[in-house]
Amino acid sequence: MMKIDKSLIRVSLVLLLAPFVASCDDDEAAEPHAGMVVDKTTLAINETMTINFEGTADQVAIYTGDESHNYELRSESNTGFVVNKGLFTYSYSSPGTYKVVCIASTYNELATDLRQDTCSVWVNVIDDETEIRNISCPQILYDEVFAQKLGDSDWVMKLPRKVKYNTAQPSISLSQRLKFYIDSDSTKVYVGGEAFGSTTKYDLSKTQAIKVVSDFGTERDYTLYTVQYPEFETFKINGVEGELTRDEFDYSALSYTVTLPAGTDVSSAVPEFTLTAGNETAYIGDAEQVSGASAVDFTAPVVYRLVGVSPDNAQAVAESTVTVTVNFE
Amino acid sequence: MIKKFVKYGFACLLMFSLSGCEDFLDKEVLGYSTDENFYDTKYKLQSALDATYDILQSDVFNDTEWRFGEATADDVWGADEGLSSQMGQLVSFRFNTSNSYIRDRWEINYKGIHRANEVIANAHRVQLSTDDYLEYKQVREILGQAKFLRALFYFNLVKTYGGVPIRPEVENVDNLVVPRSSLEECYAYIEKDLREAAIMLDTRYVRTDAGKAGSGAAVALLMKALMYQATPGIRSDKWEEMVRLGQYFVDGMSMTYADMLKWDDSQEDWEALRKRLWFKPQELNSPTDPYEAPTSALPDLHMAYSLSYTDCYGASIDYIDQFFQTGEFCSGSIFEVVFKESADGTGGDTNEGGYVFDDMYSTAPVVWTTDNILTEIFGSDPRRSYNLGHQTYTPDGELCQCGPGKFVSLKWYTPVKERSQNAGDNGKNRRYLRYADVVLMYAEALNECGNGAAALEQLNKCKAQVNTLNNSTTLYVGGGYGYMRDQIWEERRKEFAFEWDRFFDLVRQKRAAEVIKAYGADRANRRGYYFREGVNEIFPIPQSEVDVSNGVVTQNPGY
Numbered sequence: 001m002m003k004i005d006k007s008l009i010r011v012s013l014v015l016l017l018a019p020f021v022a023s024c025d026d027d028e029a030a031e032p033h034a035g036m037v038v039d040k041t042t043l044a045i046n047e048t049m050t051i052n053f054e055g056t057a058d059q060v061a062i063y064t065g066d067e068s069h070n071y072e073l074r075s076e077s078n079t080g081f082v083v084n085k086g087l088f089t090y091s092y093s094s095p096g097t098y099k100v101v102c103i104a105s106t107y108n109e110l111a112t113d114l115r116q117d118t119c120s121v122w123v124n125v126i127d128d129e130t131e132i133r134n135i136s137c138p139q140i141l142y143d144e145v146f147a148q149k150l151g152d153s154d155w156v157m158k159l160p161r162k163v164k165y166n167t168a169q170p171s172i173s174l175s176q177r178l179k180f181y182i183d184s185d186s187t188k189v190y191v192g193g194e195a196f197g198s199t200t201k202y203d204l205s206k207t208q209a210i211k212v213v214s215d216f217g218t219e220r221d222y223t224l225y226t227v228q229y230p231e232f233e234t235f236k237i238n239g240v241e242g243e244l245t246r247d248e249f250d251y252s253a254l255s256y257t258v259t260l261p262a263g264t265d266v267s268s269a270v271p272e273f274t275l276t277a278g279n280e281t282a283y284i285g286d287a288e289q290v291s292g293a294s295a296v297d298f299t300a301p302v303v304y305r306l307v308g309v310s311p312d313n314a315q316a317v318a319e320s321t322v323t324v325t326v327n328f329e
Numbered sequence: 330m331i332k333k334f335v336k337y338g339f340a341c342l343l344m345f346s347l348s349g350c351e352d353f354l355d356k357e358v359l360g361y362s363t364d365e366n367f368y369d370t371k372y373k374l375q376s377a378l379d380a381t382y383d384i385l386q387s388d389v390f391n392d393t394e395w396r397f398g399e400a401t402a403d404d405v406w407g408a409d410e411g412l413s414s415q416m417g418q419l420v421s422f423r424f425n426t427s428n429s430y431i432r433d434r435w436e437i438n439y440k441g442i443h444r445a446n447e448v449i450a451n452a453h454r455v456q457l458s459t460d461d462y463l464e465y466k467q468v469r470e471i472l473g474q475a476k477f478l479r480a481l482f483y484f485n486l487v488k489t490y491g492g493v494p495i496r497p498e499v500e501n502v503d504n505l506v507v508p509r510s511s512l513e514e515c516y517a518y519i520e521k522d523l524r525e526a527a528i529m530l531d532t533r534y535v536r537t538d539a540g541k542a543g544s545g546a547a548v549a550l551l552m553k554a555l556m557y558q559a560t561p562g563i564r565s566d567k568w569e570e571m572v573r574l575g576q577y578f579v580d581g582m583s584m585t586y587a588d589m590l591k592w593d594d595s596q597e598d599w600e601a602l603r604k605r606l607w608f609k610p611q612e613l614n615s616p617t618d619p620y621e622a623p624t625s626a627l628p629d630l631h632m633a634y635s636l637s638y639t640d641c642y643g644a645s646i647d648y649i650d651q652f653f654q655t656g657e658f659c660s661g662s663i664f665e666v667v668f669k670e671s672a673d674g675t676g677g678d679t680n681e682g683g684y685v686f687d688d689m690y691s692t693a694p695v696v697w698t699t700d701n702i703l704t705e706i707f708g709s710d711p712r713r714s715y716n717l718g719h720q721t722y723t724p725d726g727e728l729c730q731c732g733p734g735k736f737v738s739l740k741w742y743t744p745v746k747e748r749s750q751n752a753g754d755n756g757k758n759r760r761y762l763r764y765a766d767v768v769l770m771y772a773e774a775l776n777e778c779g780n781g782a783a784a785l786e787q788l789n790k791c792k793a794q795v796n797t798l799n800n801s802t803t804l805y806v807g808g809g810y811g812y813m814r815d816q817i818w819e820e821r822r823k824e825f826a827f828e829w830d831r832f833f834d835l836v837r838q839k840r841a842a843e844v845i846k847a848y849g850a851d852r853a854n855r856r857g858y859y860f861r862e863g864v865n866e867i868f869p870i871p872q873s874e875v876d877v878s879n880g881v882v883t884q885n886p887g888y
Contacts (some may be wrong), residue, residue, distance in 0.1 A: 091887040144811030248807035249781025
């Protein structure tokens with residue numbers, strides 16, 4: 001009786017184990033299926049591309065096709081990215097056409113069976129940047145002077161004729177370097193028909209035509225007008241020349257001090273002045289001033305408003321304020 | 330038979346006693362602290378605040394500070410820059426969204442925010458034993474410091490990731506996923522905390538209270554938060570607000586409570602605001618108690634700090650002592666991360682700052698600078714001498730052996746006598762906000778607002794102080810907007826070199842790409858050359874955050 005019992009137990013144990021063992025042998029990886037949805041296949045530089053994995057897999061990897069992530073070069077240390085929860089985002093830093101490869105893999109528990117399926121899509125990355133963010137003259141003595149934007153395609157650069165630096169007043173030439181702030185490195189700039197050079201000096205005494213060409217090929221034209229801050233070349237009251245002081249911080253702020261004999265009546269003086277260029281006009285408030293004709297009350301400091309206009313564009317204007325103070329000996 | 334009865338009898342007895350357990354479990358455990366009943370005294374609230382400060386001392390916090398603030402920029406060079414390491418990928422701007430440092434920085438700052446929120450959300454539970462003015466003030470100061478710290482952590486997140494989720498003050502398992510707020514909303518939140526902290530705190534804490542954030546720290550951080558929102562070259566109310574704060578902090582111009590708060594009576598009643606911020610309610614005020622009205626002037630701040638190199642007792646110290654134990658809480662130091670040698674005599678702690686500076690100043694520093702970089706930063710400036718090369722001596726006579734060709738900053742060095750007995754501890758505090766920063770921020774804001782002459786005056790205050798080091802008389806020279814801006818930035822780089830803020834300073838100056846790419850182009854491994862303008866100014870949201878929120882927390886553009 002006892003013997004039969006034991007053998008029965010053994011047999012039934014083996015029978016119980018059998019299906020487990022058998023199932024181990026048959027454990028194969030599920031069939032993988034690679035599938036992805038790319039939200040856009042034409043992208044700008046740095047624009048986010050979103051890929052949703054829509055297939056079956058235990059693990060998903062994506063090769064983006066750009067430098068060091070090229071699927072074709074996977075045996076040469078190029079790598080893909082692991083996709084978590086079926087969502088992957090990426091952006092490209094340079095223009096080109098890239099093959100995005102998605103790899104879906106499955107495996108069994110002991111990784112004795114590995115299966116892969118791939119699918120791919122081509123994406124086109126375009127660099128079409130033609131927007132100038134800023135233009136400057138980077139070497140106005142030690143200063144970088146930025147141009148001002150007028151409308152969509154016009155810029156006006158306002159430059160001083162002289163600057164105050166310590167005790168000196170060096171003149172500022174109109175032959176200057178330029179610096180363009182554009183968001184893409186691939187965009188090309190042409191100034192006056194020639195390729196832009198960062199160390200080339202450009203003649204800003206004339207209006208410069210600027211052409212910007214994106215990597216994609218879009219062209220856009222800009223115009224750079226230059227206006228110098230207007231100044232008095234001479235300023236006299238009763239034949240006495242005023243002494244000019246420049247503001248070291250603000251190129252558009254000038255002041256003149258005229259020293260006259262004590263007791264001079266300046267309540268209705270007629271100053272004589274000359275402006276540095278033909279395109280400049282002097283105003284007090286909105287009243288135009290004519291040298292040797294307009295009478296002014298100098299008992300308190302008087303603020304002249306000088307306006308210089310580009311000969312090529314009436315909108316491109318530079319304005320200075322000149323404060324004239326009369327002292328008595 | 331008798332045995333059987335005994336057995337069954339026991340079994341029955343056990344059954345009854347087991348069923349009785351249910352009742353027992355339902356009973357409330359006495360003496361058990363929950364966040365409902367814990368914060369009933371100021372001492373308990375203080376312990377929650379201590380836990381918030383604790384984050385500043387953690388290894389992870391400081392680790393991510395130098396990795397992001399210093400190592401990614403153009404003043405240092407590192408040992409770990411191979412593209413196969415997470416650090417190498419980070420400094421080369423070739424990381425992916427799963428980079429562990431990017432995740433660490435996110436997590437540690439949110440940990441700090443959570444702890445600060447515990448203080449802020451529970452302050453109203455505190456019961457006072459008397460109506461003494463001082464009692465209210467003590468709670469108010471705890472709350473004010475928590476607000477300062479919360480702003481500090483959010484500011485760290487915002488400058489690293491852009492707009493981030495603003496966590497509710499009281500966390501609830503039903504709304505663990507919070508979407509990102511916009512950059513503007515985050516900055517508004519940070520500003521509000523700092524403005525409130527600025528009116529709640531004493532100007533500066535000294536002696537046994539040294540180390541607590543005062544209103545000076547709140548105003549300094551507020552100016553910085555405003556500066557990060559402003560754009561150089563574009564005049565805005567952020568720059569103007571900075572000028573106003575600079576006039577108060579630096580020039581001593583008076584400022585009212587309402588000015589600081591930008592208080593709007595249509596939004597919140599003054600007494601309600603006072604109550605919320607633990608100012609003693611007007612109806613309880615005794616005639617001798619001060620009353621803070623919207624029009625009351627804030628306490629003077631401009632005498633609390635100075636540019637001079639003097640310690641907390643007013644005695645002269647050397648420039649570099651400002652960064653050593655000798656100069657802890659010195660006249661120019663506004664906020665420090667306080668490290669104190671632990672009394673337990675054990676190593677292995679992760680929040681005693683053990684390795685904060687050791688890694689950078691050692692025989693094998695993880696980052697270092699070079700002769701060329703030092704020349705570029707300092708030229709002939711005397712501050713250059715506080716950086717040492719291989720086989721040269723520190724001020725206290727120790728031989729620097731950082732390796733041939735490498736230079737390390739004495740700002741990272743801990744003098745021998747200041748080192749802790751226990752491995753794993755740190756002997757000196759980390760300087761976080763300095764008065765020189767306030768003066769230079771003020772100078773920059775003045776220049777941006779078209780007041781170059783006043784900007785030059787502030788800039789030269791800093792330079793004149795540096796001139797005391799070598800009796801130089803050279804000062805900065807006035808010039809147009811761009812020249813003034815460049816000079817201020819140059820002085821910032823010299824004064825704050827190696828203080829773990831360079832990268833963020835470059836980003837907010839809007840020239841990170843230009844500077845970092847140029848730096849990378851000169852290097853053999855071209856690190857920094859791959860910096861992508863318009864993308865890498867902020868780092869990606871950690872992938873784990875995007876995943877765990879099922880995409881509710883959205884990724885930054887370009888990642």
